[in-house]
Amino acid sequence: GAVVSQHPSWVICKSGTSVKIECRSLDFQATTMFWYRQFPKQSLMLMATSNEGSKATYEQGVEKDKFLINHASLTLSTLTVTSAHPEDSSFYICSAIPPLAGYEQYFGPGTRLTVT
């Protein structure tokens, strides 16, 4: 149990376009999901906390208008990178917390974004 999926697993887009990444909890409902970003050879940096039915909470330094997060249901959170640029190329990972297991996050497999 406690499986989290991401779609797509990789995406290439042109500079200036927008791309949406989906994060789904497949067998549980998650009121809270997290979005992380990872550059090559670096650690995971938390971008934002996604709460179902409310606005996301962004970490300091993360552009809210560029990285739009929507948590419209208890099983789906989306991250939209708007007007993408090459510097947005990265590995994006989401995680979700199952109910009654608030101390452990379950991670998705990640999405590789390349902006050309």
Place this chain on the structure above:
Amino acid sequence: AQSVTQPDIHITVSEGASLELRCNYSYGATPYLFWYVQSPGQGLQLLLKYFSGDTLVQGIKGFEAEFKRSQSSFNLRKPSVHWSDAAEYFCAVGAYAGKSTFGDGTTLTVKP
């Protein structure tokens, strides 16, 4: 604020040798501690976790970790390393229903 330090950026061990990866944390209350492994281009796999109780925790793939409150450490160990253990290892500290903070990671290389 919570923080995690992994002092070793890169460790090389011979196959069959023992392994210890260091992790030090800073957290105001009882920490929730985790070790994850990540292969290139892949997501994170949880190796083990500590919430409370026995300070020596067993995980998957033959890994174990010991929580030492006095030293604010949660070091990962394995008695005999296999070539397939080569990967990136992350230590993390988290709060209940809250976000996790990750260390910078340790890259493990295994020599044949």
